[in-house]
Structures are given as C-alpha cells and as structure tokens.
Amino acid sequence: MIGLDAIGAVAGLLPAAVAIHHAMHRTTPGWWRSASFWALFAASLIAGPWLPDVANGVIVLAMVALATAGLRPAPVPTTSDAERAASAGRLGSRLFLPALCIPVVTLAGTLLIPDGRIAGHALIDPKQVTLVSLAAGAIVALGFAIRLTRAPRAAPAAEARRLTDAIGWTMILPQMLAALGGIFAVANVGKWIAAGVTSVMPLDTPAVAAVAYCLGMALFTIVMGNAFAAFPIMTAGIGLPFIIHQFGGDPAPVAALGMLSGFCGTLMTPMAANFNIVPVAALELRDKHGVIRVQIPTALALLAVNIAILTFLVLPGTHR
Amino acid sequence: MLVLSGIAIIVIGFALGINPLLVVTLAAFASAMAAGHGPVEVIGMIGKAFVDGRFLAVAWLALPTIGLLERAGLRDHARALVRRLRGATTGRVLLGYLALRQLTASLGLTSLGGHVQMVRPIVAPMAEGAAERDGEAPDEDTRELIRANAAAVDNIGLFFGEDVFIAIGSILLIRAVLEQNGITVAPLHVAIWAIPTAISAFLIHGARLLLLDRRLRKRAA
Numbered sequence: 001m002i003g004l005d006a007i008g009a010v011a012g013l014l015p016a017a018v019a020i021h022h023a024m025h026r027t028t029p030g031w032w033r034s035a036s037f038w039a040l041f042a043a044s045l046i047a048g049p050w051l052p053d054v055a056n057g058v059i060v061l062a063m064v065a066l067a068t069a070g071l072r073p074a075p076v077p078t079t080s081d082a083e084r085a086a087s088a089g090r091l092g093s094r095l096f097l098p099a100l101c102i103p104v105v106t107l108a109g110t111l112l113i114p115d116g117r118i119a120g121h122a123l124i125d126p127k128q129v130t131l132v133s134l135a136a137g138a139i140v141a142l143g144f145a146i147r148l149t150r151a152p153r154a155a156p157a158a159e160a161r162r163l164t165d166a167i168g169w170t171m172i173l174p175q176m177l178a179a180l181g182g183i184f185a186v187a188n189v190g191k192w193i194a195a196g197v198t199s200v201m202p203l204d205t206p207a208v209a210a211v212a213y214c215l216g217m218a219l220f221t222i223v224m225g226n227a228f229a230a231f232p233i234m235t236a237g238i239g240l241p242f243i244i245h246q247f248g249g250d251p252a253p254v255a256a257l258g259m260l261s262g263f264c265g266t267l268m269t270p271m272a273a274n275f276n277i278v279p280v281a282a283l284e285l286r287d288k289h290g291v292i293r294v295q296i297p298t299a300l301a302l303l304a305v306n307i308a309i310l311t312f313l314v315l316p317g318t319h320r
Numbered sequence: 321m322l323v324l325s326g327i328a329i330i331v332i333g334f335a336l337g338i339n340p341l342l343v344v345t346l347a348a349f350a351s352a353m354a355a356g357h358g359p360v361e362v363i364g365m366i367g368k369a370f371v372d373g374r375f376l377a378v379a380w381l382a383l384p385t386i387g388l389l390e391r392a393g394l395r396d397h398a399r400a401l402v403r404r405l406r407g408a409t410t411g412r413v414l415l416g417y418l419a420l421r422q423l424t425a426s427l428g429l430t431s432l433g434g435h436v437q438m439v440r441p442i443v444a445p446m447a448e449g450a451a452e453r454d455g456e457a458p459d460e461d462t463r464e465l466i467r468a469n470a471a472a473v474d475n476i477g478l479f480f481g482e483d484v485f486i487a488i489g490s491i492l493l494i495r496a497v498l499e500q501n502g503i504t505v506a507p508l509h510v511a512i513w514a515i516p517t518a519i520s521a522f523l524i525h526g527a528r529l530l531l532l533d534r535r536l537r538k539r540a541a
Contacts (some may be wrong), residue, residue, distance in 0.1 A: 004375060011377040014384070041377075048371035054360060056367025064341045079391050088393030088400065095394040099441055102382055106431040131378050134431065138381035145385045149392035159387025164380075169341060174376045176344045179369030180326075183348045186365070187323040187355035223327055228490070232497045240501055252505040253513035255494040256483065260517045263479040267472075270334055274376070277340070279435035279471035283444055288337075290468035291475075298476060298525045305520045313516075 003125035012045030021161045028074040037066045067169035098145035102137040109133025170281040173273040194237030209242040210310040218265035225271025227262025253314045261306045267299035326351030399449030408450045411533035421477025426484035444470040480521035483514035
C-alpha cells in the first residue's frame with residue numbers, strides 16, 4: 001500500500017537530484033556545503049523511517065550546522081530575459097497549464113479515490129490520499145512541462161536546483177518547527193502558558209473571559225506557530241471551564257471563534273514558517289518579516305472582530 | 321517553569337536575527353532538558369519528530385515544474401497578460417485572488433493556491449505587471465511590497481476560507497477536543513460560525529488592498 005514512507009521517498013528525490021547536481025558542477029570550492037546538506041535531507045526523507053531515532057537526530061543536527069555555517073550555493077545558468085520573452089510569446093497562456101495541473105490532479109485524486117481504492121484494490125493509505133495525489137500531480141505536471149517547453153535533458157535538474165538554492169535551508173524549517181512543537185507538547189509548555197493567562201486575568205465576566213480566550217489562542221499560536229497545538233490547551237484551560245460551563249456559551253461557536261483567533265496568531269508569527277517564512281524565500285524578499293508585516297493589521301482587526309462576535313453574539317443571550 | 325526557557329530562546333533568537341534552524345534546535349534542547357530528558361534522548365526526539373513531519377516536504381515536488389515554466393517565460397507572460405488588461409491594478413488583481421482563494425478554500429479546495437505553486441510563478445508577477453502598466457517598472461522596494469502582499473493574500477484567503485468547509489482539519493480537531501470533554505457538536509454548526517469572520521476578513525483585507533493601490537500611486541508619482 002502506498003503510504004507515508006513511499007511519499008517521503010518520492011519527496012526525497014528532489015533534494016537527492018539537487019545534491020547530485022551540486023556534486024557534478026563544482027564551480028566553487030564550497031560546493032560540498034550544498035551537496036552535503038541536500039544529500040542529508042534526501043537521506044532523512046528516504047531512509048528516515050528505517051534509521052534509529054538518534055541517527056535521524058544526528059542527520060538533523062548536521063544539517064543545522066551546515067545551514068548555520070552557510071550553504072553558499074554557486075549560481076546556475078538559466079535562460080536570458082530575451083530568450084524568456086521569445087518563449088513566452090511562442091507558448092503564451094499554455095504555460096499556465098502544467099502549473100494548474102498540480103492542483104487539478106491533487107483535487108481529482110482526493111475527490112475520486114477518497115478511500116484509496118482503485119478498481120477494488122486498496123492501493124493507497126486512505127489517510128494519505130491527498131498527499132499521494134499531490135505527489136502524482138507534481139510528476140504529471142513535470143512531464144507535461146518538459147514536453148510543452150521542449151526543455152533540454154539537463155534543464156529539469158538545473159531548474160530544480162536553481163529554485164531549491166533560492167529557498168535554501170528554509171526548506172527544512174517547517175519540519176524543524178513541527179518537531180519543536182512536539183517537544184513543547186512533551187515538556188508541557190502549554191499548561192504553563194494557560195496557567196499564566198488565567199492567573200493574570202480575573203475571568204469573572206463573560207467579556208473578560210472572551211478576551212482571554214481569543215487573545216490566549218492568538219498568543220499561544222504565535223509561540224507554537226500552530227493554532228492546532230494551541231487549541232486543545234486553551235480550550236481546556238479557558239474555553240470549557242469559563243466560557244462554556246460558567247457563562248453558558250454555545251460550544252460550537254465558542255470553539256470556532258477560538259480556532260479563528262488562533263489563525264490570527266498564525267498570521268503574525270515567524271514560527272509558522274510554512275506560511276510566513278517560506279514565501280519570503282520563495283519570492284526572494286530581502287525583509288525576512290516582510291509577509292508578517294503586511295499581515296499584522298488584518299490579523300489584529302480580525303482578532304478584535306472575533307472577540308466582538310464571541311462577546312456580543314454568542315455570550316449575552318445565554319448567560320442572562 | 322524552566323520548560324519555558326525554550327520560548328525565551330525563540331523570542332531572543334528571532335529578535336537577534338540568529339539562524340532560525342539553530343534557534344529552534346537550541347530551544348528544543350532547553351525545553352526538553354528542563355523537562356528531565358538527557359541530551360542523547362533529546363537528539364532522538366528531534367530525529368523522530370523531524371522524520372514524522374516528512375509529509376511537509378511533498379509540497380516541494382512542484383519546484384522542478386515551476387522552474388522549467390519560469391525558464392520558458394511563465395512569469396514574463398503572466399506579467400505581460402495583466403499589463404494588457406485595462407483597469408487592472410495591483411490591488412484589484414490581489415483582491416480577485418483573495419476572493420478566488422477564499423471561495424475555493426471554503427469548498428474544501430485548499431490545494432488551489434500556495435506560495436510555491438501559485439504565488440511565485442503567477443500571482444506575484446501579475447500583481448507586479450499591474451503596477452508596471454503606466455510606463456516604467458517600480459523600484460525594488462515597491463516590488464518587494466507587492467510580492468509580500470501577494471503572499472499575504474494567499475494566507476488570509478486560505479485561513480479564513482477553509483474553516484467554512486465542514487470536513488477541514490481544524491473542524492475535525494474542534495469536534496475531537498469537544499468530544500473528549502463530553503460535548504458533541506455538528507460540523508455544520510461550527511462551520512456556520514466561521515462565516516462572519518470570513519466575510520470580515522474579505523472586507524478588511526480587501527479594503528487594505530485598495531488602499532495599497534493608493535499607496536502605490538503615491539510612490540509612483
């Protein structure tokens with residue numbers, strides 16, 4: 001059955017190809033930095049599930065050390081402005097098709113094979129159908145793009161390396177932060193924060209409790225980088241005992257607004273690397289917090305909206 | 321109390337601009353060791369958790385395709401296409417993408433988007449192209465502002481669209497957490513309460529995008 005291990009192995013092919021490209025094109029003396037970093041990442045994705053935990057940990061620490069020292073990739077040649085303009089004129093809007101192929105195949109797979117069964121055979125782990133479809137979409141799109149653009153044989157690896165080098169070590173940051181979230185959970189960091197919020201704010205009126213819950217969700221999400229990590233802890237600490245049980249709030253809207261307040265936190269934290277740091281690398285911005293800076297005013301306004309909805313629409317009718 | 325040292329390291333490390341990978345590693349060691357785990361055990365914990373998160377790497381598989389399309393002029397074409405559109409401004413282009421992203425996410429189609437697949441090759445060049453139409457190209461700071469806005473629209477559209485869909489991860493988590501505490505809620509009931517915030521998100525961020533147009537016009541003048 002195609003599951004997480006197979007998906008990881010396919011995902012590992014990208015850094016493996018990038019590592020090989022670096023090793024084969026040694027234009028600068030520092031070529032080994034990028035070559036080893038991407039080789040380690042490939043090893044972790046492909047062989048990780050079969051290695052002992054400590055070996056995987058050592059691989060991660062080696063990647064962190066290389067990234068801290070600097071990967072310093074040499075630039076790879078690509079097409080010139082004039083060549084691109086000519087090619088864009090020739091291919092026109094057909095260029096959009098392979099890019100759109102990825103979401104289309106992902107959606108089609110998710111909708112058409114929800115249980116992972118193809119012609120009655122359980123081929124795909126039902127929990128991983130979306131990821132398998134995404135990987136399949138990427139492969140189909142790549143074949144399509146190669147044919148459409150009549151790319152030379154060396155181009156796919158060179159282009160993969162160009163973008164991978166541009167994004168750099170940021171590529172492993174989402175996984176590192178997920179690991180940190182897991183460790184924070186084991187170390188019970190959340191309970192301390194919930195206890196801190198409840199001890200600072202006297203939760204004796206519905207309005208204060210609503211503020212504490214929404215603000216707590218946003219703050220805790222800023223720290224953890226993930227509203228899903230904050231939700232169970234803040235809901236157990238404030239949402240359930242105070243807002244739902246003491247003030248009689250309706251559980252469904254209370255929980256929905258708590259989660260949405262967490263999303264406001266996600267918009268404001270570098271800890272949510274996937275959403276806020278990866279685009280900085282992908283769009284080659286100089287300001288590391290450029291995306292967060294744009295998002296903060298909207299996030300704060302929506303946090304106020306959530307608090308207002310919880311206080312005025314959800315709580316008043318129920319507690320009086 | 322010492323388990324919170326990890327958070328202190330994160331805050332200080334990010335503020336000082338130290339490599340985030342290093343900061344996160346140190347924070348993991350600090351919090352885990354304060355909770356009584358030995359150094360070798362912590363290395364194992366990091367290794368296991370990192371491998372458990374390997375599904376996050378699947379999204380990068382789009383890179384070779386995007387690279388090839390960029391090589392063949394995708395970004396140039398997206399930019400030129402918008403330049404030809406009458407009435408297209410950066411704010412309006414992004415407003416259109418915000419509406420599209422929110423609507424599709426609210427139908428559960430969250431994979432229609434993303435920074436690597438959609439924003440870098442298509443949305444950001446279109447938003448930049450719209451700013452270029454009155455003659456000269458915007459300066460580097462302005463282009464940076466436009467790109468950051470393109471990335472922000474993708475996030476805001478996704479976050480405040482997906483919660484309206486009943487089968488999304490966050491609603492399943494809400495159900496599970498409440499269920500553990502003996503409360504059963506209908507997913508639809510939770511999803512309906514995400515609608516007021518979703519509409520507010522569109523109005524608030526949409527207004528900000530139109531203000532962005534004004535700011536860009538001032539910069540160009």
